[in-house]
Amino acid sequence: MNIAPNLAVTRPTEAVLLAKWAQNVKRSQLQEILFAAAKPGIISFAMGLPDPELFPVKGLIRASRQVLASDSLALQYGPPFQPLKSRIVELMAKRKVVCREEQIFITTGAQQGMNLLARLLLEPGGQVLTEEMIYTGFQQVIEPYAPRVLSVPTDVRAGIDVAVVASLLARGACPAFIYAISSGHNPLAVSLTEAKRLQLVELARQYRIPIIEDDPYGFLNYGDEALPPLRAYDDQWVFYVGSFSKILTPALRVGWLVVPESLVPKLSVVKEASDIDTNTFTQRLISRFLEQEDIDLHLSMLRREYRARRDAMAQALREHFPAAAKWESPDHGVFFWVDLPYKVDTLALLDSALEKERVAFIPGQAFGVEPSNRATNCMRLNFSHSNPSLIREGIARVGKLVKEVLNRI
């Protein structure tokens, strides 16, 4: 402990000295707009929120009462709740994933799951491979590491450009991991074709690079049968991130990872450092709910309701948006991705949409990983949060604005 005077650094006269990366941390312009817009009366297609009307409240109240009344450990610190792991193994089987309880790691929501994996895998300044347009929460996870981001394009009908991934890896790229949303992409709404799933997993195996597969929408499929997640094709190189937020309720903050068993002890150390343990009460509540309620019935109901909303939004887009607008009707997830003529600046459009029409959405440029905002003419529209009648009303209002903009130009 020999502190030489030259260790002293100059401090600003007024404020606390923050770590360098944190000095510029602030809400983005977009976040400020959306924060201000979170008011009653706004039709919001902005966030990826489920509809509280569809939460299984009665079953949750029943489970909550039973857990609190009967289980004295439900309010104490505690290790991961083993019966919940069993329930998760059963859930994963519905997605055609074969796994064991020893491969399940319970987290305080999926966002924490991604953080823990990044913490274990990513060096400061290390490489990460992802798509050019991607979930902002993932970008927040890697930001403190100041990583070198290798970004690849995405085909909005088929998913991540696997050929570019292959080419990068062949040329020596060595990312700590590949980040992928295989079903119901956020924000691009696409699901990977089976061929691409197989190719991507094969690349992971060949180059021994793990894939972090983020699958919050995996259970929300609207076609006849959903393709299995990447984890179904490989149990060593795909680290699966699962969430109860979109299939039960987001409030309970419980998610899970499916990882090779060897990673679990390391994850448990990083997890303990993060927040000690995952809420022992809500773990038991969810486990009890899954034991005594019919989750298949609940999932069918969600798929039916969200499918109707998807169809209402597709119909409204056809009716109210200009013919030049391009979009695919998603067979998974909770978003539409709409591509407008290049002259439409969707960030400016959001301003007038909020002010004049009281409708919110997310401008495409929010999702770009490169500083050059390539999607200034795009928007992400959520269809899970509003009922069909609000969807029709909201899309009509935004469509009118888009047409006005195009007529003015």
Added chain:
Amino acid sequence: MNIAPNLAVTRPTEAVLLAKWAQNVKRSQLQEILFAAAKPGIISFAMGLPDPELFPVKGLIRASRQVLASDSLALQYGPPFQPLKSRIVELMAKRKVVCREEQIFITTGAQQGMNLLARLLLEPGGQVLTEEMIYTGFQQVIEPYAPRVLSVPTDVRAGIDVAVVASLLARGACPAFIYAISSGHNPLAVSLTEAKRLQLVELARQYRIPIIEDDPYGFLNYGDEALPPLRAYDDQWVFYVGSFSKILTPALRVGWLVVPESLVPKLSVVKEASDIDTNTFTQRLISRFLEQEDIDLHLSMLRREYRARRDAMAQALREHFPAAAKWESPDHGVFFWVDLPYKVDTLALLDSALEKERVAFIPGQAFGVEPSNRATNCMRLNFSHSNPSLIREGIARVGKLVKEVLNRI
């Protein structure tokens, strides 16, 4: 995106490549022992657990039922729950801390609060000032930053050696922050004298170095009147970390920070990246509980119960431990710190305590921040988790072992 072949690194043939710091991450020998010891029938003085018998279960069930039945936002994603902030301001006033709702930041437990502050304040390789023996959870928080730890000694009757802190700072040390547990120190059981509180805060002001004040046991005081936390003496340079875990229940994973208002927007960005938001349901549950139950009555009951357990442990230590054992009866918190003759190795003692006597405690060396384990003859004993009769029984068993060891040497 020009990836030169020389970016390739050599990968191990079998395993996933982890970040360097994570390659050696594993449970410690001690954690393995305690993990194996978490069985029924063990009298545990090891962890800092509250007693589930003292949880206000009825009030929590009532509040839970009301929140789930009446508040449709209780299960949705959501911003921090404003009424809970008001309740926390009122709680802080009981500790003589004057603060405003705008200075309260709600976290997924106190452990997350520490992580968020470290994330904002600490550079990789930066300096941190703390005591030689300190809460292991704090050591885990800073470990990924590979910090330079400036450690100072602690007087077990008066607290952190403020003169050494002053000397380090005068000689040019420039830590990102000072970490301090002012009341009911973990593991040393000491509470800072008022003079030391004033001196430490004055140093923080003078050198413009924030103090992270970790105060999980602040409300658990057993003397006539508790000293206020450091935050009561300064609202700019003390960042307070609060917790409901020891005063209500740990399961709900809700804690809070009291910080200068200017830090809140930055904290909210780092928080969102960590786990989106704090459980909206348990935030409302706690807020409702605090509104309709008598928290002062509950805290009095806890203090009365824990005071009786402290006294039972003091009495048992006097009766069953050798006269050479040194300890202070704590007026705050949930621990005793016992100093045995140097010849007693408490890690070895733990092994036989578990095997022969079925009693657990934490050996002192677990808490050392320096690799040289200076407290191999010390142990931390928790008195909040076991009732007085178990305390007497457990201390008698450990005391017998300690005497056997001393007789053998």
